[in-house]
Amino acid sequence: MRVTVFGTGYVGLVTGTCLAEVGNHVVCVDIDQAKVEGLNRGVIPIYEPGLEPMVRANHGAGRLRFTTDAAAAIAHGDTIFIAVGTPPDEDGSADLQYVLAVARSIGEHLSRPAVVVNKSTVPVGTADKVRATIAAALAARGADVAFEVASNPEFLKEGAAVNDCMRPDRIIVGSRSPRAVEQLRRLYAPFNRSHDRVVVMDERSAELTKYAANAMLATKISFMNEMANIAERVGADIEMVRHGIGSDPRIGHHFIYPGPGYGGSCFPKDVQALERIARQHDYPARILAAVEAVNDAQKGKLFELISRHFGGDVAGKTIAVWGLAFKPNTDDMREAPSRTLLAQLWAAGARVRAHDPEAMDEAARIFGERDDLVFCDSPDAALEGADALVLVTEWKAFNSPDFQAMAGRLRARVVFDGRNLFSPDAVEEAGLAYYGIGRGRTLRHD
Numbered sequence: 384m385r386v387t388v389f390g391t392g393y394v395g396l397v398t399g400t401c402l403a404e405v406g407n408h409v410v411c412v413d414i415d416q417a418k419v420e421g422l423n424r425g426v427i428p429i430y431e432p433g434l435e436p437m438v439r440a441n442h443g444a445g446r447l448r449f450t451t452d453a454a455a456a457i458a459h460g461d462t463i464f465i466a467v468g469t470p471p472d473e474d475g476s477a478d479l480q481y482v483l484a485v486a487r488s489i490g491e492h493l494s495r496p497a498v499v500v501n502k503s504t505v506p507v508g509t510a511d512k513v514r515a516t517i518a519a520a521l522a523a524r525g526a527d528v529a530f531e532v533a534s535n536p537e538f539l540k541e542g543a544a545v546n547d548c549m550r551p552d553r554i555i556v557g558s559r560s561p562r563a564v565e566q567l568r569r570l571y572a573p574f575n576r577s578h579d580r581v582v583v584m585d586e587r588s589a590e591l592t593k594y595a596a597n598a599m600l601a602t603k604i605s606f607m608n609e610m611a612n613i614a615e616r617v618g619a620d621i622e623m624v625r626h627g628i629g630s631d632p633r634i635g636h637h638f639i640y641p642g643p644g645y646g647g648s649c650f651p652k653d654v655q656a657l658e659r660i661a662r663q664h665d666y667p668a669r670i671l672a673a674v675e676a677v678n679d680a681q682k683g684k685l686f687e688l689i690s691r692h693f694g695g696d697v698a699g700k701t702i703a704v705w706g707l708a709f710k711p712n713t714d715d716m717r718e719a720p721s722r723t724l725l726a727q728l729w730a731a732g733a734r735v736r737a738h739d740p741e742a743m744d745e746a747a748r749i750f751g752e753r754d755d756l757v758f759c760d761s762p763d764a765a766l767e768g769a770d771a772l773v774l775v776t777e778w779k780a781f782n783s784p785d786f787q788a789m790a791g792r793l794r795a796r797v798v799f800d801g802r803n804l805f806s807p808d809a810v811e812e813a814g815l816a817y818y819g820i821g822r823g824r825t826l827r828h829d
């Protein structure tokens with residue numbers, strides 16, 4: 384099938400590549416010329432496991448092309464995906480300018496029937512706006528071309544995006560048009576072989592499904608962080624509590640990890656946007672407001688522990704930071720908890736020696752050159768001359784450090800474990816002080 388994808392970010396590039404991988408002819412279009420030129424040379428703008436060889440193979444086979452030419456891209460596809468960003472507006476609502484710019488462009492160039500599929504995460508009612516925008520642009524040039532609009536929200540996880548795209552848990556198709564549903568069913572058939580994962584619903588329900596999914600996941604994280612903060616105060620260990628509640632199948636073990644707060648390009652903006660949607664419909668979404676407030680406070684948790692340990696004086700201290708990306712297996716640092724921590728450390732006069740397996744280029748781009756930030760080639764190198772270690776992102780490479788060697792390196796002999804990755808006993812046996820998130824046993828260090 385012939386497919387066009389607007390946007391070559393995490394969603395557009397992965398979707399376009401996976402659709403090409405199963406034999407479709409895909410044209411990806413982006414307004415970022417440097418990105419498109421890079422992709423045409425085989426330079427992948429993001430780190431995503433498995434993506435690079437797949438892009439190269441499909442590009443080489445001629446099934447995957449990259450362009451900035453929207454008109455040519457629109458002429459190519461029978462199915463046209465919109466997968467551009469929907470960043471937060473000043474008031475927290477989703478900014479639709481990029482989605483509607485694509486819709487306008489489709490209306491300006493469409494010359495034969497197509498199904499326009501919105502994959503971006505958008506407020507309820509956006510499919511109607513996209514339809515109206517395309518229709519207005521068609522009318523403005525006196526064109527009469529049949530088109531359908533469907534909502535097909537994306538659920539891939541950064542760090543596992545290719546796998547999620549090739550083996551989706553569900554494929555939500557929001558459309559009242561049998562033709563659009565049929566076309567999407569055919570397009571997704573190769574990803575839908577073992578059992579039917581396609582859930583067909585109306586557009587508004589599809590749009591809300593995406594927000595509801597992310598809000599639920601963010602709620603689980605904030606709930607666990609709230610429990611962790613209670614555990615810390617009452618002298619309980621949240622890790623024991625996590626195992627204890629996760630064994631109830633109604634709760635489950637997934638996604639109930641306490642930590643330094645959620646980040647990334649989706650949860651913070653989507654929780655905010657959904658809260659805003661509710662408010663626009665005269666409903667105060669109290670749970671969402673609390674989820675956000677807990678998360679904002681939690682992002683300061685690691686600095687709070689560090690500051691408390693050093694008696695409120697971290698000026699002149701050198702802190703080794705393991706992990707900058709908002710989660711493992713990505714180089715994405717949007718809304719990453721590390722950013723809050725680094726800002727607080729710098730404001731307090733501390734210096735940072737950081738290591739991340741993939742996100743150091745992105746961090747250098749964000750922070751620029753500064754005297755109080757040194758990027759280190761390895762986890763061990765970050766410990767050189769440091770007073771303390773803070774683990775922020777749970778990359779596998781950080782799992783089993785040599786704590787004896789670490790104790791010989793860290794001047795203040797203290798570890799702050801933002802993901803409860805380490806065994807407190809193993810750390811303490813090496814002569815290091817240990818702080819985790821919600822591990823009440825650490826109260827004795829107070």
Ligand SMILES: NC(=O)c1ccc[n+]([C@@H]2O[C@H](COP(=O)([O-])OP(=O)(O)OC[C@H]3O[C@@H](n4cnc5c(N)ncnc54)[C@H](O)[C@@H]3O)[C@@H](O)[C@H]2O)c1
Binds near residue numbers: 415
């Ligand atoms: N990143 C994720 O994990 C994820 C998962 C599910 C859903 N989403 C949603 O998918 C959407 C895209 O997210 P992303 O992370 O891929 O964004 P991104 O910021 O990584 O990429 C967006 C791309 O769209 C391009 N773009 C903007 N305007 C354009 C236009 N008019 N024509 C062509 N290209 C244009 C930008 O240059 C950029 O390359 C968002 O709504 C997001 O909420 C993201």
